[in-house]
Amino acid sequence: xxxxxxxxxxxRLLQTALRLFTEHGxxxxxxxxxxxxxxxxxxxxYYHFKTKAEITEAVAEPGVRDLDELVLRAAAQKRRxxxxxxxxxxxxxxxxxxxxxxxxxxxxxxxxxxxxxSAHGGMEGFGQALLxxxxxPDPDATARVNAMVTLxxxxxxxxxxDLAGLSDDELRTELLxxxxxxxxxxxxxxxxxVAVGRNG
Numbered sequence: 740x741x742x743x744x745x746x747x748x749x750x751r752l753l754q755t756a757l758r759l760f761t762e763h764g765x766x767x768x769x770x771x772x773x774x775x776x777x778x779x780x781x782x783x784x785y786y787h788f789k790t791k792a793e794i795t796e797a798v799a800e801p802g803v804r805d806l807d808e809l810v811l812r813a814a815a816q817k818r819r820x821x822x823x824x825x826x827x828x829x830x831x832x833x834x835x836x837x838x839x840x841x842x843x844x845x846x847x848x849x850x851x852x853x854x855x856x857s858a859h860g861g862m863e864g865f866g867q868a869l870l871x872x873x874x875x876p877d878p879d880a881t882a883r884v885n886a887m888v889t890l891x892x893x894x895x896x897x898x899x900x901d902l903a904g905l906s907d908d909e910l911r912t913e914l915l916x917x918x919x920x921x922x923x924x925x926x927x928x929x930x931x932x933v934a935v936g937r938n939g
Contacts, residue, residue: 749787752777756794761839765795765849795853802837802844803854809833810868819875823922826872830890831914834897835907842898866890873922889921 755776759768770791774781788794813826834841843850873886893914896902902910919926 748777748779748783752784752787753794753798757798757839757843760795760798760843760847760850764847765791765843765853766847770794792853795850799840799844799850799854802833802840805833805837806830806865810865810872813872814868820924822872823875823924826869827889827918827922827924828915830869831893831897831911831918834893834914835911838897838903841894842900845895845898885921885923889918892921893918 752773756768756773759772759776762768763772768791770784771781773794774784777784788797809826809829813822813829816822816825840850844854869890870883870886873889874882878886896914897910905913916926918924
């Protein structure tokens with residue numbers, strides 16, 4: 740089933756907004772700039788979104804949804820090793836799938852505010868859930884630091900313009916190797932991407 744004209748316009752609008760947010764920041768991007776980049780009127784933008792805040796939340800929503808689903812799937816695993824492996828691989832896949840969004844999240848307070856509104860418990864809640872799985876029950880300082888460095892490092896590397904030249908497969912291999920070493924997980928010869936959320 741193909742998307743209708745309105746849905747297609749909404750998709751292009753969000754893609755354009757993300758590109759402009761990356762170039763100018765959320766605060767530096769106006770609704771008029773989005774309309775001009777799309778070649779439509781500002782009224783046409785208002786048909787889909789009433790405010791820039793609504794656009795920003797919609798831009799962030801796929802990443803937030805995928806992260807929420809990943810945490811639930813990882814927590815549902817019965818073995819701790821399976822929880823860690825699924826979360827690590829899924830988080831890396833999520834970061835790579837949403838590279839532009841992750842880069843923006845790392846540097847733009849406007850996007851952070853939007854995610855805080857759209858995420859249940861905000862990013863602090865997500866962070867605590869991720870750390871709880873990676874660090875394990877009653878973690879010592881080393882386990883907490885390793886989990887924090889793993890998550891932060893993966894997110895920063897995935898969104899870094901310095902690594903933009905790496906293909907998704909290359910970046911995934913490197914991040915998975917580093918993450919496994921930090922978390923003390925055995926290395927795998929091959930690892931298929933973890934399917935979380937919709938690709939795109």
